[in-house]
Amino acid sequence: MRKLYVVGLGPGDPELITVKGLNRLREAEVVFIPMSSKVDDSIALSIVEKISIASKVIKLSVSMGDKTWVEKVAREVCNALHKFSCIAIAVLGEPSLYSTSAHLLASMKCLDDVYIEIVPGVSAIYACADRVLMPLALGDEAIAIVPSARVEALGDVVGYFNTVVVVKGGKIMAKAAESLAQKGFRIVYAKRCFTEDEVIGRDIIDEDYISLVIARR
Amino acid sequence: MRKLYVVGLGPGDPELITVKGLNRLREAEVVFIPMSSKVDDSIALSIVEKISIASKVIKLSVSMGDKTWVEKVAREVCNALHKFSCIAIAVLGEPSLYSTSAHLLASMKCLDDVYIEIVPGVSAIYACADRVLMPLALGDEAIAIVPSARVEALGDVVGYFNTVVVVKGGKIMAKAAESLAQKGFRIVYAKRCFTEDEVIGRDIIDEDYISLVIARR
Incomplete structure (x- = not known):
């Protein structure tokens, strides 16, 4: 059975990939990296270049x-699945x-006989909380993860949460x-x-897309 | 400078530890594992036993x-920090x-001259979403992470969220x-x-503490 792995690379440090993720990338004959011109997705490429894999990228x-x-x-990924077994x-x-992988999987029309495994990664949310030695939740606390574009609409909903993580930085991050x-x-x-x-x-010092705000009471 | 690492082990599969986490556990002379009698924390011990480290556990x-x-x-961990450098x-x-590590760090009175690093791990929330090939959020969607004891109090707040993850299973998980x-x-x-x-x-089939519900619209 042909195999398709989706591997979470973690927040940017090549050492923050999981052992399973690393093993799956090594097993794969081809590793695809979605790259956006808008967002600086070259971080994903730089991680894959730093870890030791022989697969074609x-x-x-x-x-x-x-x-x-x-x-x-x-279509491009489906074509590869016809040529390669993993x-x-x-x-x-x-x-x-x-x-982007979720959109991609939903659009692939060649997955009927393919074994699919998604290998979890460390998200930037956890990485940043840990970096500042800050717990996101203790005891019975609740967390909201909200894109900056929707923070204004939160309104009274924030009263319920101990921590609000604002993701998808950009021009409106400071206002949020x-x-x-x-x-x-x-x-x-x-x-x-x-x-x-x-x-x-x-201070919110720039409009980097790969930035976030942790707001905690 | 003495070093204290807090390492997230991931959800249970020993391969889902990060490369950095594994390296840090190998570097440490002693690895402490918080174990609760109430919750089956032997999962953490079983992970550490399966990965190859020479450190004292x-x-x-x-x-x-x-x-x-x-x-x-x-006090016990502080005593170890006086004896060991890492x-x-x-x-x-x-x-x-x-x-438990957040409570522990907050109570340690010996950390003034200690380098502290928290190494992120894969949470059960992500592991379970990936296991069922389900995205938690796409585009501008928002997520709430809520302990089961607080789901009833959510009320109209749920209207704001596309995904609610109910954590901390137990007797009230099914009701939530x-x-x-x-x-x-x-x-x-x-x-x-x-x-x-x-x-x-x-179906919520038992009252396992290490279980969760992903609710998505």
């Missing part, structure tokens, strides 16, 4: 503004969280953080944790 | 009903999520899941994902 061109990318890329798709962070600070949350801004480009502080 | 007795455990155990605390899952199903969520029950004891289905 192929970049997949993802353009979120153009809805036709997914059909095109799905392939992998490697994605930054954790595959279940805002990953200010809104939470006004509601009594302490704010930590964290960018590219566990990498050479790591920035951690109280 | 010491069990820490945690009893959540007795508040004095944390002071006692904190020690580790290994915990199931991800250290920032409902982990039913409440979410009535509000239009599809329910997946998952227990000990990526282990030999894995159970995945629609």
